[in-house]
Amino acid sequence: MKWSQRAAGVVVGSAVGDALGGPFEFGPQGAFSARFPAPGAGGEMCGGGGWDPGEATDDTQMAVLVAQSLLERGKLDLPDVFARFQRWAASEPKDIGLQTEDVLTNGMPWDLAAAIHFQVNRRAAGNGSLMRASTSAVHFAPAGQEATMDAARRIAALTHGDRAAWEGTAIFHELVRLAFEDTDPLAALPDVLALVHPDHRSRYATVLAPDWHPDRATEFNGAVWPCLGSAVWALRTTGGFEEAIRAAIDLGGDTDTVAAVTGGLAGACYGLDAIPTRWTRPLHVPLPGSGGRVLYLDDLLHLAHRLERGPSTGRGR
Numbered sequence: 001m002k003w004s005q006r007a008a009g010v011v012v013g014s015a016v017g018d019a020l021g022g023p024f025e026f027g028p029q030g031a032f033s034a035r036f037p038a039p040g041a042g043g044e045m046c047g048g049g050g051w052d053p054g055e056a057t058d059d060t061q062m063a064v065l066v067a068q069s070l071l072e073r074g075k076l077d078l079p080d081v082f083a084r085f086q087r088w089a090a091s092e093p094k095d096i097g098l099q100t101e102d103v104l105t106n107g108m109p110w111d112l113a114a115a116i117h118f119q120v121n122r123r124a125a126g127n128g129s130l131m132r133a134s135t136s137a138v139h140f141a142p143a144g145q146e147a148t149m150d151a152a153r154r155i156a157a158l159t160h161g162d163r164a165a166w167e168g169t170a171i172f173h174e175l176v177r178l179a180f181e182d183t184d185p186l187a188a189l190p191d192v193l194a195l196v197h198p199d200h201r202s203r204y205a206t207v208l209a210p211d212w213h214p215d216r217a218t219e220f221n222g223a224v225w226p227c228l229g230s231a232v233w234a235l236r237t238t239g240g241f242e243e244a245i246r247a248a249i250d251l252g253g254d255t256d257t258v259a260a261v262t263g264g265l266a267g268a269c270y271g272l273d274a275i276p277t278r279w280t281r282p283l284h285v286p287l288p289g290s291g292g293r294v295l296y297l298d299d300l301l302h303l304a305h306r307l308e309r310g311p312s313t314g315r316g317r
């Protein structure tokens, strides 16, 4: 499969999962398939819970902000990414993670805000850095394993002081890169785990193990470990893009984010053409803080195409 098929699959797949999962956020298990029993029947991009049909939530909005910074700055400019996040957070997005909001509005400088939040709260391993990683994963894949995992950690650290969130985001970046290289990311998981910081390896080994099931999660799936574990589980136990997304949303809980992460991974594996057009057609991404700008499918495809060329220098700086 062509690299560009996979790149577009990651960006659009994640946005599609986000928009499909949004209306089911904090709902019970099985709610999606109870409402849409037959795969392929249509109508799934239903809206609800304050979301219009096809409207992407904060997961995709933040992923687009990262993309715009990477492309406009021509490098990984962390203060610029942080400033864009802050402008967005100040523009009353419909949804924003509690931890992300606190870090972006506590008045601290970009390189201290997340760390101070972590020092005070001690709980900072939410899935909020993993959820927005589709665009950076595409962009840094051509730079190689070390560079893409490094970039993931640094972007995650802007809002998440807990290294667990950095490592989860780095794993996602590397799984996407492996798919781009036509390597089966699931088969490569043991190798990827070896790249995880030793203090965090065993916890990821647990949720990424072939026999792990989301029912075994020890935290709500708004935490980074079960969120990534559930996305990998959804990919592993299904045979296509649509089926993976259905499985992810049916888990309930933080459905938009679990489906966004699943959609990114499934998009990398199956490519853009595997994503149903009835899901991509209504897709749109409002960008609070950007003068009322809304991105549609063509805009996301254009973004993915520019991102896939990679950083101009190896480490993007």
Ligand SMILES: [Mg+2]
Binding pocket: 057, 058, 059, 095, 256, 257
């Ligand atoms: Mg969301």
